Amino acid sequence: MKRIEAVNDFVIKFANVNGTGSASANNMFAKALFRMGLPVSPKNIFPSNIQGLPTWFEVRVNEKGFLGRRGGIDMMVCMNPQSMAKDIKELESGGYFLYDSSKPLDLRLLRSDVTFIGIPLRDLCRREFSDPRQQQLFRNVVYVGALAALLDIEFDVLTGLVADQFQGKEKLITSNVRALELGYHYAAENIDCPLGIRVERRDAVGDAILIDGNTASALGAIYGGASVAAWYPITPSTSVVDGFDKYCKRLRIDPASGNKNYAIVQAEDELAAIGMVIGASWNGARAFTATSGPGISLMSEFLGLAYFAEIPCVLINVQRAGPSTGMPTRTQQSDVMACAYASHGDTKHVLLFPATAQECFSMTAEAFDLAEELQTPVIVMSDLDLGMNDSMSPPLSWDDQREYRRGKVYSGEQLEAMSERFGRYLDTDGDGIPYRTYPGAHPEKGAFFTRGTSRDEYAVYTEDSAQYELNMQRLLKKWQTASTKVPKAEACNASGAADVGVIYYGTSHEAAREAVDSLSRAGIAVDTLRLKAFPFDDGVAAFIDSHKQLFIIEQNRDAQMRSLIVNECLVSPRRLVPILNYGGMPITARQIESDICRHLDENKVQPLRAAKETV
Amino acid sequence: MTYLRPSFRHPEQPINELGFTRKDYEGALSTLCAGCGHDSISAAIVQACFELSIAPHKVAKLSGIGCSSKTPTYFLGNSHGFNSVHGRMPSVATGANLANRDLIYVGVSGDGDSASIGMGQFTHAVRRNVNMMYVVENNGCYGLTKGQDSATADVGSASKKGEPNPFEAIDLASIALQLGASFVARSFSGDREQLVPLIKAAISHRGFAFIDVISPCVTFNNNPASTKGYEYVRDHLAATGTVDYVPFKQEISASYAEGESKAVTLHDGSVVQLRKADPELDLNSRRSALRLIKDYRAKEQILTGLLYMDEDSQDLHEIIGTSKTPLQALTEAELCPGQKVLDKLNDSLR
Ligand SMILES: Cc1ncc(C[n+]2csc(CCOP(=O)(O)OP(=O)(O)O)c2C)c(N)n1
Ligand code: SF4
Numbered sequence: 001m002k003r004i005e006a007v008n009d010f011v012i013k014f015a016n017v018n019g020t021g022s023a024s025a026n027n028m029f030a031k032a033l034f035r036m037g038l039p040v041s042p043k044n045i046f047p048s049n050i051q052g053l054p055t056w057f058e059v060r061v062n063e064k065g066f067l068g069r070r071g072g073i074d075m076m077v078c079m080n081p082q083s084m085a086k087d088i089k090e091l092e093s094g095g096y097f098l099y100d101s102s103k104p105l106d107l108r109l110l111r112s113d114v115t116f117i118g119i120p121l122r123d124l125c126r127r128e129f130s131d132p133r134q135q136q137l138f139r140n141v142v143y144v145g146a147l148a149a150l151l152d153i154e155f156d157v158l159t160g161l162v163a164d165q166f167q168g169k170e171k172l173i174t175s176n177v178r179a180l181e182l183g184y185h186y187a188a189e190n191i192d193c194p195l196g197i198r199v200e201r202r203d204a205v206g207d208a209i210l211i212d213g214n215t216a217s218a219l220g221a222i223y224g225g226a227s228v229a230a231w232y233p234i235t236p237s238t239s240v241v242d243g244f245d246k247y248c249k250r251l252r253i254d255p256a257s258g259n260k261n262y263a264i265v266q267a268e269d270e271l272a273a274i275g276m277v278i279g280a281s282w283n284g285a286r287a288f289t290a291t292s293g294p295g296i297s298l299m300s301e302f303l304g305l306a307y308f309a310e311i312p313c314v315l316i317n318v319q320r321a322g323p324s325t326g327m328p329t330r331t332q333q334s335d336v337m338a339c340a341y342a343s344h345g346d347t348k349h350v351l352l353f354p355a356t357a358q359e360c361f362s363m364t365a366e367a368f369d370l371a372e373e374l375q376t377p378v379i380v381m382s383d384l385d386l387g388m389n390d391s392m393s394p395p396l397s398w399d400d401q402r403e404y405r406r407g408k409v410y411s412g413e414q415l416e417a418m419s420e421r422f423g424r425y426l427d428t429d430g431d432g433i434p435y436r437t438y439p440g441a442h443p444e445k446g447a448f449f450t451r452g453t454s455r456d457e458y459a460v461y462t463e464d465s466a467q468y469e470l471n472m473q474r475l476l477k478k479w480q481t482a483s484t485k486v487p488k489a490e491a492c493n494a495s496g497a498a499d500v501g502v503i504y505y506g507t508s509h510e511a512a513r514e515a516v517d518s519l520s521r522a523g524i525a526v527d528t529l530r531l532k533a534f535p536f537d538d539g540v541a542a543f544i545d546s547h548k549q550l551f552i553i554e555q556n557r558d559a560q561m562r563s564l565i566v567n568e569c570l571v572s573p574r575r576l577v578p579i580l581n582y583g584g585m586p587i588t589a590r591q592i593e594s595d596i597c598r599h600l601d602e603n604k605v606q607p608l609r610a611a612k613e614t615v
Numbered sequence: 616m617t618y619l620r621p622s623f624r625h626p627e628q629p630i631n632e633l634g635f636t637r638k639d640y641e642g643a644l645s646t647l648c649a650g651c652g653h654d655s656i657s658a659a660i661v662q663a664c665f666e667l668s669i670a671p672h673k674v675a676k677l678s679g680i681g682c683s684s685k686t687p688t689y690f691l692g693n694s695h696g697f698n699s700v701h702g703r704m705p706s707v708a709t710g711a712n713l714a715n716r717d718l719i720y721v722g723v724s725g726d727g728d729s730a731s732i733g734m735g736q737f738t739h740a741v742r743r744n745v746n747m748m749y750v751v752e753n754n755g756c757y758g759l760t761k762g763q764d765s766a767t768a769d770v771g772s773a774s775k776k777g778e779p780n781p782f783e784a785i786d787l788a789s790i791a792l793q794l795g796a797s798f799v800a801r802s803f804s805g806d807r808e809q810l811v812p813l814i815k816a817a818i819s820h821r822g823f824a825f826i827d828v829i830s831p832c833v834t835f836n837n838n839p840a841s842t843k844g845y846e847y848v849r850d851h852l853a854a855t856g857t858v859d860y861v862p863f864k865q866e867i868s869a870s871y872a873e874g875e876s877k878a879v880t881l882h883d884g885s886v887v888q889l890r891k892a893d894p895e896l897d898l899n900s901r902r903s904a905l906r907l908i909k910d911y912r913a914k915e916q917i918l919t920g921l922l923y924m925d926e927d928s929q930d931l932h933e934i935i936g937t938s939k940t941p942l943q944a945l946t947e948a949e950l951c952p953g954q955k956v957l958d959k960l961n962d963s964l965r
């Protein structure tokens with residue numbers, strides 16, 4: 001049998017039962033590799049259920065820093081008899097299968113091309129711990145200890161993590177370290193260690209941090225100056241508001257009075273949540289909500305109001321697999337169309353597409369500036385993969401010189417000095433964006449009536465067609481202005497001219513980057529364009545015009561971003577070949593690479609030979 | 616910031632403490648049907664705000680969709696207004712209130728807006744005790760969509776089309792009482808003497824102040840078979856007593872006999888007096904109000920007036936402990952923790 005041999009480059013998957021305390025042990029494993037200077041990307045694959053169903057944790061280790069899913073599993077740590085048959089099947093040829101040998105393995109499951117590693121986890125724990133709950137919990141820690149021996153993880157790093165996690169709780173530290181040792185010694189004494197796959201300390205993470213996108217978004221909201229959050233619980237967005245709450249309690253309490261410099265309301269539904277955000281924003285506070293697909297559907301009427309009445313608001317959409325309730329704990333990028341054109345009538349909304357946790361932070365903060373500058377909703381299009389999984393990210397940073405861009409708001413003083421009549425919907429400087437006023441600004445000037453009905457430039461109700469059209473045209477002009485203010489799509493060109501162009505956005509980023517690297521090493525030059533926002537800047541159409549063969553990578557069934565591009569950039573849909581992944585698991589580099597190659601082969605496209613490296 | 620008002624006034628127009636005339640509280644010309652009850656309510660709101668000497672720009676008026684929800688255009692022209700979407704005013708008002716606790720919030724809704732499409736939001740604004748006055752202009756029908764029965768229409772009551780309503784009516788005042796509203800009243804658009812002091816008290820009350828105002832729709836629901844037409848309501852009124860609202864600075868006159876009047880002091884020191892109250896009514900008891908509403912109903916009478924009041928209730932801001940400074944007035948320095956804090960945070964994530 002040819003075993004997989006790899007140092008610092010493999011995929012390991014843990015199969016657990018949810019509710020058994022495996023998550024913290026698995027996280028400890030991932031973090032240990034990270035502290036050994038190795039790029040890791042852990043991904044939780046969990047059911048929409050609280051206890052008793054299969055759950056997996058997949059960790060990619062990659063010294064080169066590719067953090068997307070690669071595809072394939074090199075080692076499986078199986079703690080769930082329920083999923084064992086499937087888990088064994090999923091292994092790559094030459095892979096490793098670690099199981100609890102306290103019970104004999106069903107021989108029918110054996111594969112001759114897989115190395116089976118039995119460790120009597122249950123028995124070890126029974127001998128060591130008397131409390132049945134501890135026996136269950138520590139089983140997870142014991143396998144982490146065994147993995148330390150099997151994969152060459154530095155034991156000190158693990159004990160350091162335990163010490164950090166249970167600071168001040170000596171008893172817990174002792175028992176956790178004991179459990180680690182138990183596994184470590186058993187493996188070292190009974191199994192040929194290390195395995196063909198293993199790790200070695202490197203200096204490949206620099207000053208990176210491990211953080212999930214939702215926490216990063218929450219911090220972005222705090223740094224962006226949000227003081228009102230209204231929400232209705234829904235996976236996978238809940239941890240955005242949880243994070244906002246947690247960090248506000250640390251960072252937003254008025255030291256003198258102990259009062260809160262923020263408000264969080266758990267609304268009765270998503271309609272109310274977005275209504276509260278609109279009310280607060282109208283009144284001059286920065287406000288946001290976080291939701292997922294079903295919530296977007298409910299918020300649509302209000303989004304139309306905010307678009308038409310020109311009220312800033314920020315919405316973080318952590319996308320999950322639809323339609324309807326869909327697969328609530330699986331990822332997708334399938335709300336692109338629903339968000340871009342949310343609500344009836346001619347509406348369009350500004351979307352931002354973060355690809356990394358760092359961008360969840362920066363784009364959420366930026367969303368507040370954009371929403372207020374443009375006086376319109378801004379939707380941050382995260383997804384479950386990005387939002388709920390820890391990922392390696394550059395440290396979060398904030399420019400202390402930066403000032404919030406609050407947009408065009410007349411203050412009381414400005415109103416006082418004004419001799420002309422205030423026109424709420426008057427385009428005074430040609431960018432389509434009018435001035436607004438906050439309630440209470442001035443005793444006699446600047447009051448206006450906000451409404452979802454048609455009105456003239458002075459916010460007075462009208463059913464006059466010409467006035468209505470004038471307003472709708474101004475909104476289009478504002479949309480044009482928006483395209484110059486949102487983050488530009490990011491082009492990455494192969495050295496030398498390539499005629500293959502790949503467009504992608506959001507969490508396809510890491511897998512796409514890896515696939516392109518691999519293609520270039522196979523001699524296929526590919527230029528890439530990462531979309532960061534809607535409306536599209538001019539660079540998007542230019543990229544399409546300058547490439548013969550175009551692909552668009554998306555994590556939905558209908559190639560929704562392609563529709564958006566076709567619609568907004570007036571290109572033929574035939575020009576964009578979709579590469580789609582919509583099964584609910586994050587897209588893999590292998591799929592992208594093979595889909596591109598297959599298409600090029602089938603269509604006899606002779607791509608330019610690439611120079612060695614992509615830039 | 617303060618601004619001086621021009622001192623010239625028509626000598627005959629009475630002015631209030633702030634130097635405003637009643638006209639300063641009016642809005643655009645109403646476009647509702649002539650005789651619509653809603654217009655009388657707008658006039659009562661104008662009168663109440665004038666008498667209270669409220670600075671108009673310190674009021675935010677909000678509404679949903681319907682004839683009733685259009686009315687904020689017709690009063691307080693110097694206040695910001697927000698005509699939101701159908702049934703969702705409570706959430707917009709809640710958000711607005713969270714952002715700026717220093718303004719006065721006047722919410723206007725209809726029976727369709729609050730008792731049907733917006734029932735969920737209405738009930739939750741009640742239970743959060745959002746500091747606002749919430750007026751439902753209740754005509755038992757959907758005026759703006761031409762007269763369909765609403766959920767507050769009484770069983771057997773018929774609109775202009777003549778079909779008697781087969782469904783049980785929702786009584787918003789009872790619901791508000793059950794959900795913990797801290798101020799509940801009912802009135803009739805045609806009874807300005809009762810309505811104006813109720814509005815004044817509701818505005819001065821800290822917390823959610825609900826007034827269900829029966830407001831006949833002259834176009835679709837003012838016929839002999841309707842229980843929300845002018846005539847029916849006039850003939851079936853019963854009042855809890857006459858309400859007087861006495862601002863803090865004004866001395867409470869002692870012209871009422873003991874036992875005939877009941878005074879409640881509000882958080883700002885102003886006083887609400889209920890004269891010749893039904894001896895059965897205990898203003899601080901929800902149960903008493905609920906029972907009396909039912910008793911009168913059984914006699915085919917509509918009990919109006921102040922029904923319940925909890926002058927010490929905590930509003931949403933007090934419940935969740937937000938800063939005394941309006942959130943919208945917090946500065947960037949107060950909101951943004953800066954890079955130093957991020958450095959520490961980054962460290963904890965390695
Ligand atoms: C989502 C939605 N559904 C339906 C309507 C149509 N609509 C407008 S007003 C109204 C009923 C208003 O009734 P009510 O609140 O009692 O106000 P009134 O006109 O009687 O004062 C309806 C159904 C709408 N504007 N929005
Ligand atoms: S239709 Fe009825 S509610 Fe609407 S304005 Fe006319 S009278 Fe008033």
Ligand SMILES: [Mg+2]
Nearest residue numbers: 725726727756
């Ligand atoms: Mg009505």
